[in-house]
Amino acid sequence: MHMEPRYTYGGDEFLFAELAEEMSLEANFRVSAITQHLKNKELSGVVDICPANASYMVRFNPDVLSAEKLLAEMQNSDRTTSQSSRVHLSARVVDVPILFEDPWTREALMKARDRHQAPDSTDIEYAADINGYATKEDFIQALVGAPYLVSMTGFVPGLPWCFQITPRNRQIEVPKYVRPRTYTPERAFGFGGAFACIYPVQGAGGYQLFGIAPGPIFDREQRLPDFKESMVFPQPGDIFNYRAITMEEYEALRAQVEQGNFQYRMTSVEFHPDEVISDPEGFSRRALGGLYGD
């Protein structure tokens, strides 16, 4: 059954639409379909269309486009795309290497134990424990065991919120820090709520820290080939497959970044949202088969 989104104002320049209170692949695919439809209308007076996890918002210039007119267009895009079987999506599938339990995030998290729920363990030990995994290794296996949908970007430029494409009963959930850290290394791999993320730049942060990515998320100078079009790499709708790597591979990839020839391994996949929702494992196999060629 089609659920009408909840529409609300964010002052005089924003309209906000919430599709669901809880996170799900369904809600995020609905967000993608609606915001894509809305974008294609190229409405004069629309400044930004910002898809989020289970909601989206539009920044508009009320001198050019009235809130009433924009709301009618948002409702129209919702109705037009409400039959998900008719929605066809295309996504980049990206190999994202992660060095788990690296020395840099370890140093950052050890300095912030007074802000953490479990001061006597590391973030990954704590997260493994509360999610019912016997060992850290089993937990890491679960983290990399299925790919993730980039369900939103933002916070700071490029930060991807990543929601694992796996049945609800297997999804990992962790609380955020009791009080945010003041320091998080650039490219740290974190987890908070039901979302994994990579911090694009050094800064504050409240997600549990599990590792670090060798590949950048943000490239201000747009030096690397993957950043020619934009300073940021992730795009909402991307499918990220996190892959555990060794320190040796990490260092080799960092050297490529330094030399300016690092490129993400990627392919693309076309799908109907229903396929992913009804058979997440089958879909993941198909998407990753294209990526790793097996």
Place this chain on the structure above:
Amino acid sequence: MIRVIKPGLQTTVQDEGRFGHYAIGMPPAGAMDNESYAVANLLVGNRRGAAALEVTYMGPELEFQTDTTLAICGADIPPRINGDLIPTWEAVNVQAGDVLTFDVLKQGVRTYIAVAGGIDVPVVMGSRSTYTLCGVGGYHGRTLQPGDVLHQAAEQARTPKLGVAIPAEWRPQFPSVLDVHVVVGLYSYRLLEDSLNEFLNTEWTVTPEANRIGYRYKGVRLNFVPRNQPFGAGSNPSNVVDCGYPIGSIQIPDGVEPIILLNDAVTGGGYATVATVISADLHRVAQTRTNQKARFVAVTVEEALHRRRQKQQRLAEIESFLEA
């Protein structure tokens, strides 16, 4: 050319802001008091959107290496050229070798130095504004440092009219308690009704955490409606599934201290936002400082649009006044 002798506390290059990139997480940056900034540009005859210097609390010391015209508008920080007081809210000619300094701040927080033609730094994603957190735009992505040399652009549309001061009624007021007009909405239903009333009836105090990213206030503790948190939202009752944050939106993490998100803020996250400061009031917030008081006054969207038009009319009147 302008040489920076002393940079002041936090001086950055700003224009109207960087628009159209909010979805990737790029906040607009731009002049915090966009009205004073716009008036300073008008005074020196610049086109709308030319870049100016935003000065915070403590003014810089600048040496002009060419003859030019400047105008200083915003917070009350008395400026001097070669030791002599010069007027603010008025275009002033300076000569090569002149040194601009500032006295101690009297009222407000931020003042704007516009120079004829505007400040010339590379345009990044449609704007010259500095977003220091990620080093984007402005002068090498950062606040000014001693020894920096600024060049002037050619964004001048008119000859400045010297000796004409902006009348007092068009300059900012610095009330002891600022009424901040807000549209209640977004996740306001997450607050208990009593807490929403308290949010609107409390006299809040600006904390030391008040900067280009946001303003944090202290006052009373507010409470959220208890519930079993939705999947993915996080465990605190002030958490929601991570969503976009409108510019000017107000969140109250754990119900403790309301935060208004401003020009350099994060674009999204997992805290319930309960109201949004109307676009016509954001520049007033930017002129308040630590320990000052504020009240959040609920208005309708119609009232917000009315105040938006009033602000636009004010600028249009100033422009005609200067052209007359």
